[in-house]
Amino acid sequence: MTFLEDADLEDAERYRHELRVHCYRMLGSYDDAEDMVQETFLRAWHRRDDFEGRSSLRAWLYRIATNACIDDVRRPQRVLPHQLEPASFPSIALPARADVPWLQPFPDVLLDRAEEPDAVAIRRETIELAFLLAIQHLPPRQRAVLIFRDVLGWSARETAEAVDLSVAAVNSALQRARPVLRDHLPSHRTEWSAQDASxxxxxxxxxxxxxxxxxxxxxxxxxxxxxxxxxxxxxxxxxxxxxxxxxxxxxxxxxxxxxxxxxxxxxxxxxxxxxxxxxxxxxxxxxxxxxxxxxxxxxxxxxxxxxxxxxxxxxxxxxxxxxx
Missing domain, CATH: 3.10.450.50 (Nuclear Transport Factor 2; Chain: A,)
Incomplete structure (x- = not known):
């Protein structure tokens, strides 16, 4: 059975919005997330004969999207056409760069569309810029594990299938990722709201x-x-x-x-x-x-x-x- 015979493109298309959010968390860039969603559907088309229905279509697409993002993170440093370096501003004293230059905002109108009935609601604390910045400090596969386990609520077994690791390796990666994330989040994180604007x-x-x-x-x-x-x-x-x-x-x-x-x-x-x-x-x-x-x-x-x-x-x- 082929990908298109088991689930037509319209069924796959319904996951586009939540896949965009997933890629955005992985990469921290809205533009790159858009590109990776397109890459996900392209890879899915070329691998449609590989889909055997042993996992859900949604899980299969998340696996493809995650691997596409990992491949993207590992490519040479992204070069932004409008990126300016400190040398361009000799009159401004700058500390060592601690931010992520490619970090971009994500429109709330698209976050709303991503909340499909079978998707986990997008909690504010998992899409805020501080979280996006902190998670970029994790190696890409650890980043993926933390997103699947702590953000999307997937089981260790589901996560292992999505990131091509053993369950033991997933648990180990999660244990290493959590303290790194905490170290890079604002020190008063527990004091700021994780609800709708009050x-x-x-x-x-x-x-x-x-x-x-x-x-x-x-x-x-x-x-x-x-x-x-x-x-x-x-x-x-x-x-x-x-x-x-x-x-x-x-x-x-x-x-x-x-x-x-x-x-x-x-x-x-x-x-x-x-x-x-x-x-x-x-x-x-x-x-x-x-x-x-x-x-x-x-x-x-x-x-x-x-x-x-x-x-x-x-x-x-x-x-x-x-x-x-």
């Missing part, structure tokens, strides 16, 4: 927007943890501590610097987010999408802002322009 989070974003509208650095500072961190992947500069964070933001409070800003609250990676819209100096008309500011909050204060430049409003279910 009223407190929404109120904090309103106060942040109000401080920005009034160009009030003191009001912004009052919303920040002392050790706040701002990163801007793929660019190799970031700011650590309240003083440095304010130094990066204050020039933007003046319209003559880059223009006027407007913000639209939303969520990305299940995190509270402000879509940033910019109207350039001397420009007329509306404000155009410039990027996303994704917030990690601890104790009702901003612990981290991850800023991404994007004009792809449709991908994130956002308007391309704000009129006022």
């Amino acid at each position: 009223a407190d989070e929404q109120q904090l974003l309103k106060r942040y927007m109000a401080a920005w509208d009034s160009a009030d650095p003191s009001a912004l500072a009052a919303l920040m943890h002392e050790d706040i961190r701002i990163t801007m992947p793929p660019y190799p500069f970031w700011f650590e501590g309240r003083e440095d964070a304010l130094r990066s933001l204050i020039p933007n409070l003046t319209p003559a610097y880059r223009g006027e800003w407007r913000f639209l609250p939303c969520t990305v990676n299940r995190q509270p987010t402000l879509a940033a819209y910019l109207r350039r100096p001397a420009a007329t008309g509306g404000f155009h999408l410039f990027g996303l500011d994704i917030f990690r909050l601890e104790g009702r204060l901003i612990a981290e802002i991850t800023a991404y430049e994007t004009t792809n409003a449709a991908q994130f279910g956002l308007p391309a322009e704000l009129r006022s």
Whole structure:
């Protein structure tokens, strides 16, 4: 029996969205995840005679997707066409790079589509950027084991079949992966919300927007943890501590610097987010999408802002322009 005779392409297609999330967790890049989903279906087509129905179609596709991601991680270092190295910014003192330059946000509208009836619900703590960044420190096969066991809830036997390991090797890999993951997660992880955006989070974003509208650095500072961190992947500069964070933001409070800003609250990676819209100096008309500011909050204060430049409003279910 062939792949297409046992399950037609329409049946396989229904798993596309959750496979995209799986590849995203493995790779930390939305673009690479899209590519790996396409690669998964291509490999499935070429190997359709190998599917014998001993596992579910879903499990078979996850196995193909996982191996495609492992192959991708092992290829030479990814080169981003718009990636800038510290040497490009001689006037900026930078510590050794500790982030992942290819890390990209994942639209919540697509996370919602990925929650198929037979899939595990996508918990916020397993899709947040801090988790995605931490898991990239694991070797690819350990990463896959941790995702299958601790995120998707697969058994050790199911995981062993998916990653081509013995059950004993899966258990050993999981024991090694968990402490590494903990070491790279924020120290106060247990204190930050793993639920939908709360009223407190929404109120904090309103106060942040109000401080920005009034160009009030003191009001912004009052919303920040002392050790706040701002990163801007793929660019190799970031700011650590309240003083440095304010130094990066204050020039933007003046319209003559880059223009006027407007913000639209939303969520990305299940995190509270402000879509940033910019109207350039001397420009007329509306404000155009410039990027996303994704917030990690601890104790009702901003612990981290991850800023991404994007004009792809449709991908994130956002308007391309704000009129006022």
